[in-house]
Amino acid sequence: MEPATKIGVLGAGTMGAGIVQLAVQSGYEVVACDASVEALERAQVYVHEGLSRFAARGAFSEDEAAAHYDRAHWTTNTEELHDAEAVIEAIVEKVGPKKEALAALDALLPPEALIFTNTSSISITDLAGATNRPERVCGTHFFTPPPVREAVEIPRGKLTSDETVEAARSLVRSFGKLPVVVSGDVPGFVANRFLVPMLLEACRLLEAGAAPKKDIDLLVKKGLGFPIGPFELGDFIGLDVALDVTSQIHEATGNPYYAPPKLLQDLVRSGKLGQKTGQGFYEYS
C-alpha cells in the first residue's frame, strides 16, 4: 500500500488512536471512526500530543506534525469510511461485535477494499466468515503503544489470499514497522501465547501468597531482565482487554490452564481497568 491511500480506522481507543498517529505520520489520509464522542476526543488529544513528542525528538518538524494531524478526519459516522481502500478494525475484543463490525464494513466498502483487524486473539478465519470477502481479510496486530513498538504480528486466516498478506506487510512496512506473519490459525497467535501465561502466572502467584505484586514485578524486571513486570503490563494494556484475550484463548483452546483468574475478573467487574481508569493492580494519580 502507498501513503497516498486513504485508510480507515474503526475504533479509536487505546490502540486505534495509536494506529491513527502512525498512519498520518506515514503520510496516509485517515478516517478515524468511533461510536463514542468521548473516545474520539481522547484520541485527538493522544494523536496531537504524540505527534508533538515525535517532533520534539526531531522525527519531523512542528509544521510537519501539524500537517500530519490535519490528515486525520474524525467521525462517529461509520459511513464516512465508504471510500477507504483499507480499514483497520480496532474495536472491543469480543467475537460478536467484531463480526457485526466486519459485516457492516463488508457491506459499505468497495469490493476491492481490504479489511484488517487488530484482534489480539480471535481467529481471523472466524471473523472473515462474517464477510463476503474472506480472502481480503487479514490480521494486523499492533502492539501497545503502536507508534513505539517495532513489530506488528500479521495473523492470516485460512482463506486470506497471499495478495492480502502482501498488502498487510507493505502497509506495516510503510508505517516503519517490522511485519511478522503468523500462518497457523492458532488462538492468541504468537505474542499473546507468551503474554497471557505471564499474566496468569503472576495472578496465581499473588493469589497463592507467593510474594507481593511489587516484588513479583521486581523479580521479572530485575531478575529476568524483562522491561516491564506482568502487573504493570496488565495495567498498561487494560485489564478488560487482558481478560477478553484470556477468555478468548480459554474458549478457543478449551484448555483449563487459560481460565481467567478470579483476581483479574474481580478487578474488571469493579471497573479497575488499569492506567486508563486510574486503578488496576496499582493506583495511578
Ligand SMILES: NC(=O)c1ccc[n+]([C@@H]2O[C@H](COP(=O)([O-])OP(=O)(O)OC[C@H]3O[C@@H](n4cnc5c(N)ncnc54)[C@H](O)[C@@H]3O)[C@@H](O)[C@H]2O)c1
Ligand atoms: N490494549 C492493548 O494493549 C492491545 C494491544 C494489541 C491489540 N489490542 C486489540 O485492539 C483492539 C482494541 O483494543 P483497545 O485496547 O484499543 O480497546 P479500547 O477499549 O481502548 O478501545 C475500543 C474502542 O472501540 C470503540 N468501539 C466499540 N465498538 C465499536 C463499534 N461497533 N464501532 C465503532 N467504535 C466502537 C469504543 O468506543 C472504544 O473507543 C482489541 O481487539 C484488542 O484486543 C489491544
